[in-house]
Amino acid sequence: MKKFIFLLSLTIVLYSQTKPEINSNDIKYYIEYLASDKLEGRFTGTVGEKLAGDFIAQHYKKLGLKPLFNGNYFQEFEVLNKIEISNENKLQFIISNNSFEAKLYEDFVPLVFSDNQNSFAENGYIAGFGISKKEYDNLKDLNLKDKFVIIFDGLPKKYEKDRQFYVDLRSKVRNLIDKGAKNILIVYDVINNKKLPKKVELDNSPVYKNTAIFYISKNYLKNVLKNNKIDFDTLFNGYHFSNNVLPFELKNINVKYTSDLRRIYSKARNVAAIIDNNSNEYLVIGAHYDHLGWGEFNSLYTGDTPQIHNGADDNASGTAGVMELAEYFATHKEKLKYNLIFVNFTGEELGLLGSAYFVKNSPIPLEQIKAMINFDMIGRLDTLNSLTINGTGTSSVWKNLIDSVNYTYKFNISKIDDGYSPSDNTSFYAQNIPVLFFFTGLHKDYHRPSDDADKINFSGESVVLNYAKDLILSMQNKEFDVIITPRKKETRMSYKVYVGTVPDFSFSGQGYKISSVTKDSPADKAGIKGGDIIVKFGEVNVANIYDYTYALSKYNIGDEVDVVVQRNTEQLKLKVVLTGR
Numbered sequence: 080m081k082k083f084i085f086l087l088s089l090t091i092v093l094y095s096q097t098k099p100e101i102n103s104n105d106i107k108y109y110i111e112y113l114a115s116d117k118l119e120g121r122f123t124g125t126v127g128e129k130l131a132g133d134f135i136a137q138h139y140k141k142l143g144l145k146p147l148f149n150g151n152y153f154q155e156f157e158v159l160n161k162i163e164i165s166n167e168n169k170l171q172f173i174i175s176n177n178s179f180e181a182k183l184y185e186d187f188v189p190l191v192f193s194d195n196q197n198s199f200a201e202n203g204y205i206a207g208f209g210i211s212k213k214e215y216d217n218l219k220d221l222n223l224k225d226k227f228v229i230i231f232d233g234l235p236k237k238y239e240k241d242r243q244f245y246v247d248l249r250s251k252v253r254n255l256i257d258k259g260a261k262n263i264l265i266v267y268d269v270i271n272n273k274k275l276p277k278k279v280e281l282d283n284s285p286v287y288k289n290t291a292i293f294y295i296s297k298n299y300l301k302n303v304l305k306n307n308k309i310d311f312d313t314l315f316n317g318y319h320f321s322n323n324v325l326p327f328e329l330k331n332i333n334v335k336y337t338s339d340l341r342r343i344y345s346k347a348r349n350v351a352a353i354i355d356n357n358s359n360e361y362l363v364i365g366a367h368y369d370h371l372g373w374g375e376f377n378s379l380y381t382g383d384t385p386q387i388h389n390g391a392d393d394n395a396s397g398t399a400g401v402m403e404l405a406e407y408f409a410t411h412k413e414k415l416k417y418n419l420i421f422v423n424f425t426g427e428e429l430g431l432l433g434s435a436y437f438v439k440n441s442p443i444p445l446e447q448i449k450a451m452i453n454f455d456m457i458g459r460l461d462t463l464n465s466l467t468i469n470g471t472g473t474s475s476v477w478k479n480l481i482d483s484v485n486y487t488y489k490f491n492i493s494k495i496d497d498g499y500s501p502s503d504n505t506s507f508y509a510q511n512i513p514v515l516f517f518f519t520g521l522h523k524d525y526h527r528p529s530d531d532a533d534k535i536n537f538s539g540e541s542v543v544l545n546y547a548k549d550l551i552l553s554m555q556n557k558e559f560d561v562i563i564t565p566r567k568k569e570t571r572m573s574y575k576v577y578v579g580t581v582p583d584f585s586f587s588g589q590g591y592k593i594s595s596v597t598k599d600s601p602a603d604k605a606g607i608k609g610g611d612i613i614v615k616f617g618e619v620n621v622a623n624i625y626d627y628t629y630a631l632s633k634y635n636i637g638d639e640v641d642v643v644v645q646r647n648t649e650q651l652k653l654k655v656v657l658t659g660r
């Protein structure tokens with residue numbers, strides 16, 4: 080028995096002692112801690128993220144690596160990481176002397192882009208589906224000033240399957256605001272009569288100023304209208320199945336409401352260390368270490384009971400990769416010519432917040448960064464040795480280098496040219512820095528609670544990292560150029576015209592802020608610059624990136640559009656000639 084205890088304690092000691100060479104035991108040790116339930120999914124700005132950050136910084140300290148930020152391993156900044164629906168939310172319809180108090184969550188709930196308001200409106204309209212197009216206009220000649228407006232979620236029957244016709248909710252809201260609306264009520268999922276959402280999804284874009292926007296349930300509205308002798312079903316069917324398009328006026332109905340969302344900000348931290356080799360050139364090796372927590376944001380999990388999203392592959396694997404490369408290079412300094420920076424970003428899942436903050440507040444001049452290598456999901460190497468490397472078109476040096484180092488490794492490499500593939504490399508490429516992004520492929524556990532450490536191919540990851548290490552070493556002998564290619568998608572939605580702006584995802588003020596513009600793009604030619612905030616695009620007032628996307632959808636290739644940008648304290652009107660891709 081005694082002997083057994085002795086052996087057990089010995090193995091624990093060995094286990095936590097990592098070795099200089101890149102090996103799967105070390106990788107397993109990092110990932111099993113980072114993806115353990117104790118860290119609760121490492122959601123940006125939470126205790127779990129803090130524990131993970133401490134673990135990484137501790138590792139750099141043990142290796143004797145210098146902190147990157149003025150003697151500090153942490154670069155701290157504030158992020159919005161929670162939006163709470165308070166109990167102050169109220170909605171009440173008043174017909175003559177009867178009032179119909181709506182119950183929060185059961186009858187109504189505010190939308191995430193609703194501003195905090197306390198107001199009252201006399202009379203209003205039911206404006207069908209709230210669509211305003213040439214061929215179908217629910218809002219024709221409508222003036223919604225001082226009135227409330229009710230619209231239906233979704234689309235009229237005949238357009239339901241028409242992808243060309245599709246109108247998203249934000250565009251509907253934008254249309255209503257353009258007609259003067261400040262009190263918008265959207266009947267939630269009229270057709271399936273689904274229950275109202277119990278929470279609002281985290282969203283960094285600003286609210287629509289002075290506008291309250293609620294979802295209301297069909298049953299609640301039905302009851303209110305019945306008391307005013309209006310049959311909801313008849314009305315709805317008219318809009319849904321027949322050609323009824325014009326708004327329906329509601330007289331002698333008043334509405335009183337309070338909308339109140341609480342935005343909660345927390346401190347989040349990037350973690351970084353440097354091997355200073357007295358060079359004036361730097362290589363940045365990075366990975367994000369944050370994940371989805373309990374699925375607060377962007378989760379694909381559909382179950383009812385909340386679960387921890389451990390994010391072993393996404394991205395404990397990449398975090399472990401940066402830690403392991405740091406260990407390798409800390410113990411093999413004689414091989415280095417450049418300075419190496421190891422950085423673990425937070426806030427990636429919330430929209431590349433950590434890397435955006437890093438490049439904006441970089442402790443080293445960005446011009447001195449030769450290249451950035453990003454690891455995001457490198458723990459699932461398959462039996463075919465498939466490895467995806469993004470960003471291979473961002474410098475003319477990459478392809479030959481990738482192939483020559485692969486000679487001994489024999490990976491099946493898919494090279495993807497785009498430097499804007501969706502991870503932290505984007506923030507660097509937007510600053511004209513060549514990038515690579517290593518990725519072992521998507522799987523069914525992606526963004527689900529089942530992305531666990533027991534599914535990681537630790538030895539596979541160690542081969543990927545050895546390959547990356549050799550690539551980094553051979554990069555040191557090359558002169559780097561950067562190839563700038565236009566960004567394919569400026570937001571999640573696609574549209575036909577091209578402007579050439581790269582959004583600043585860390586911006587949460589009014590307007591669409593640009594972090595940089597692509598050289599020779601229409602934006603560049605019009606004189607738009609990085610740091611500008613687009614506040615008006617053609618006829619559309621732009622409060623956020625969604626408005627901007629919506630505005631773009633109204634134009635065609637060749638159109639000349641007046642764009643108003645805020646530059647420091649000035650507003651400038653510039654002309655953009657739109658092109659295709």
Ligand SMILES: [Zn+2]
Nearest residue numbers: 393394455456
């Ligand atoms: Zn990721």
